[in-house]
Amino acid sequence: MNTEILKNINNILIKNFNFKKKINLNTDLSKIKNWDSLKHLDFIMQLEKSFKIKFNLEENYKIKIIKDFVAKIKLKQKNNEKKN
Amino acid sequence: MYRVINNVGIESIISIVPKKKVKLDKNRSNEQLLRVSRVIGVEESYKSENTTTVELFEQAAKVIIKKNSINKKNIKFLICVTQTPDHLMPSCANIIHQKLKLKEECVAFDINLGCSGYVYGLYVIMSLINNSNKNSKGLLLVGDTISKTVNKNDESNSLLFGDAVAATLIENKKNKKNIFILGSGSQGFDKLMLKNSGFNKKKILMKPEFFMDGKEVFSFAINKVPKLINEIIRRSKIKNINYYILHQANKMMLNKILDMSKVKENKRLFSIKNFGNTSSASIPVTISKNLNNKKDKKMSLLAGFGAGFSYAACITDFTKTKILKIIKK
Numbered sequence: 001m002n003t004e005i006l007k008n009i010n011n012i013l014i015k016n017f018n019f020k021k022k023i024n025l026n027t028d029l030s031k032i033k034n035w036d037s038l039k040h041l042d043f044i045m046q047l048e049k050s051f052k053i054k055f056n057l058e059e060n061y062k063i064k065i066i067k068d069f070v071a072k073i074k075l076k077q078k079n080n081e082k083k084n
Numbered sequence: 085m086y087r088v089i090n091n092v093g094i095e096s097i098i099s100i101v102p103k104k105k106v107k108l109d110k111n112r113s114n115e116q117l118l119r120v121s122r123v124i125g126v127e128e129s130y131k132s133e134n135t136t137t138v139e140l141f142e143q144a145a146k147v148i149i150k151k152n153s154i155n156k157k158n159i160k161f162l163i164c165v166t167q168t169p170d171h172l173m174p175s176c177a178n179i180i181h182q183k184l185k186l187k188e189e190c191v192a193f194d195i196n197l198g199c200s201g202y203v204y205g206l207y208v209i210m211s212l213i214n215n216s217n218k219n220s221k222g223l224l225l226v227g228d229t230i231s232k233t234v235n236k237n238d239e240s241n242s243l244l245f246g247d248a249v250a251a252t253l254i255e256n257k258k259n260k261k262n263i264f265i266l267g268s269g270s271q272g273f274d275k276l277m278l279k280n281s282g283f284n285k286k287k288i289l290m291k292p293e294f295f296m297d298g299k300e301v302f303s304f305a306i307n308k309v310p311k312l313i314n315e316i317i318r319r320s321k322i323k324n325i326n327y328y329i330l331h332q333a334n335k336m337m338l339n340k341i342l343d344m345s346k347v348k349e350n351k352r353l354f355s356i357k358n359f360g361n362t363s364s365a366s367i368p369v370t371i372s373k374n375l376n377n378k379k380d381k382k383m384s385l386l387a388g389f390g391a392g393f394s395y396a397a398c399i400t401d402f403t404k405t406k407i408l409k410i411i412k413k
Contacts, residue, residue, distance in 0.1 A: 018115070037298035038116075038240070041123045041336060057306040057340050061299055 005051075005070045012046045025067040037061070053077060086319055087264045092210045093257030095221075096152050096406040099250040099365065099372040100144045101130040102229075103412050106243055120240045125335025129246030129360030130412070132229040137249065138170040141225040142183050143413050144251035149184070151408055152253060154221060156184065161212045161222035161254075162192040165201035165364050167278065167391065168228040169194065180225065198276070199331040199390025201364030202226050202250075203398045206386075207264045209254050222254040227365035233278055233294040241294060246360030250368030262400045263320040265312060269393025275300040276391045304393050305337060310344045312387055316397045325351070325399065327375070327384040332356040332366040364388070372410045375402060 006025065013019040017039060029035050029043070044055050047069070053076040055063075063069055107128040108121050121127055132140065141164060149156065162184075164176040171179075177192035186192070191212070197204050202224075209222040227249030234241045281292035309330070317323065328347050330338050335356050342352050355362075355370040362369050367386050375382055382402035389395040 037302060038119055038123060040299075041302075041334075042119045045123060045336060054343070057310065057344055060306065060340070061303060 002070055002074070005073050006066070008050055009047070009066060009069065012043070012050060016046055017043065023066055025070065027066045028064050029066070030064045047073065051077060053080065085264075085266050087207070087266075088320075089207070089210045089214050089262045089264070091256055091258055091260060092213050092254060092262060093260035094206075094400065094402060094405045095253040095255050095257075096148055096408065097250060097252050097368050097371055098144055098148045098151070098408040098411065099248060099369045100140055100147070100411045100413050101246070101248045101359065101369075102132040102135050102140070104131045104133055105129070106131055108243060114239070116240055117243060120243055123334070123336050124244060125354070125356045126244050126360045127357050129231070129243060129362075130248065131231045132247040135229065135413075136170045137166050137168050137227065137229050138176050138179050140227065140229070140247075140249040140413070141176060141180050141251075143411075144249050145180060145184055145223060145225060147408070147411065148223070148251040148253055152406065154253065157187050158219050158221045159186050159190055159223050160216055160220040161209055162186065162190055163195060163205055163209050163222070163224050165195045165197055165205040165224070165226040166228050167196055167198050167363070168230055168232065176225070197391070197394055198228070198363050199333065199366065200388035200394040200396045202367040203264070203386055203388045203396035204266060204394070205364070206252070206254070206262070206398055206400070207266060207396070210262055213254050213256060218256050220256065224252040224254060226250050226252070226368065228363040230294065230363050233281075233292045235293060241296075244360050245294070246362045248359060248362035248365040248369050250365045250372070252368060260401060262398060263316060263322070264396065264398050265316050265319075266396045267394075269304060269308070269395070272300060272304055272393035275304070275393070301390070302334070302337060305333065305389055306341065308395050309341050309387055309389055312389075312395055312397045313341070313345045313385065316385065316399060320399055322383070322399055325383050325385050326381050327351055327353050329353045329367055329370050329384055329386050331388040331390060332359070332361055332370060333390070363390075369410065371402065372407055376407050376409050
């Protein structure tokens with residue numbers, strides 16, 4: 001499941017944010033050149049759309065490292081499954 | 085600070101924007117501009133160019149006086165809220181006072197606040213009206229020509245920040261209740277600034293340039309505003325709020341704040357798509373845009389937050405307020 005989520009995140013970054021190289025679980029988005037607050041919010045929106053989840057307010061800027069995004073997405077998807 | 089002001093109400097509101105419009109062209113715009121539109125929710129905004137804040141204030145004041153057939157001698161208070169005054173001295177309010185030929189006994193002064201300014205202005209003018217005789221009226225003018233401070237090469241902020249002003253007429257009204265919470269953040273004054281806009285020890289700096297640390301301002305808003313909304317509802321015990329009208333900073337952020345407060349989508353009012361972020365005028369512009377033709381109940385919660393990390397919320401009733409159509413001048 002982690003690999004699938006990572007693959008989708010990579011697709012989002014390549015397609016919408018012009019990433020040339022694939023990222024890995026340890027990539028810290030805040031350390032990417034020209035990564036600004038607007039791009040970060042856009043990225044969150046793209047994740048929400050793609051994975052059909054919602055990040056809460058505090059999570060918006062707190063999560064920066066890809067493995068933390070993957071863990072959070074996994075947890076949210078699980079919670080969604082439970083609700084359904 | 086929590087305060088209730090009784091027996092004062094909002095008689096009328098008018099918003100004015102300059103004629104020149106900047107519009108996002110979805111086919112030609114670069115990725116960053118499309119991102120501003122996608123995340124922040126703005127597609128067009130208005131620019132003042134050759135018009136000044138005082139000129140827009142004067143037009144708004146004249147329209148609201150005419151449309152409400154106000155006898156100018158009853159205007160006892162005139163307050164302007166702006167951070168883009170025509171001059172540092174004298175105040176905009178004194179200029180408008182003379183242009184409108186108001187009575188000498190009319191109290192006129194400016195308040196230097198940005199996005200929280202409309203609610204602060206309402207609080208101050210309602211407090212003054214509350215302590216004056218029954219025919220007294222107050223005129224609150226809010227707004228900025230903030231686009232003049234944005235670097236012309238900064239396409240994103242040029243689209244995002246729009247110019248607008250609004251005039252609000254306040255008077256004594258029996259059985260009206262207005263609830264306020266006002267406050268100021270303990271840090272963050274340097275996160276949202278007009279740099280090079282004043283005096284310092286060594287030299288006079290008069291080349292204002294807009295600066296915003298987007299991430300820090302976002303963090304301030306998401307930490308403060310949901311608590312502010314919850315606190316004013318809890319303390320006022322008012323549950324039947326029809327509309328939530330927040331300062332139009334960022335649509336994604338506002339939706340997340342309102343999600344957190346469990347506000348239904350049909351109660352959320354926006355204007356950012358068509359007017360951008362219009363500083364202290366954004367709340368009245370949103371009211372003018374959305375409530376102009378509605379005849380239903382309009383108990384509303386207003387919340388402003390921004391420069392200086394100042395914040396303010398208010399619950400007030402616009403049910404009988406004459407809300408005029410937005411004018412493009």
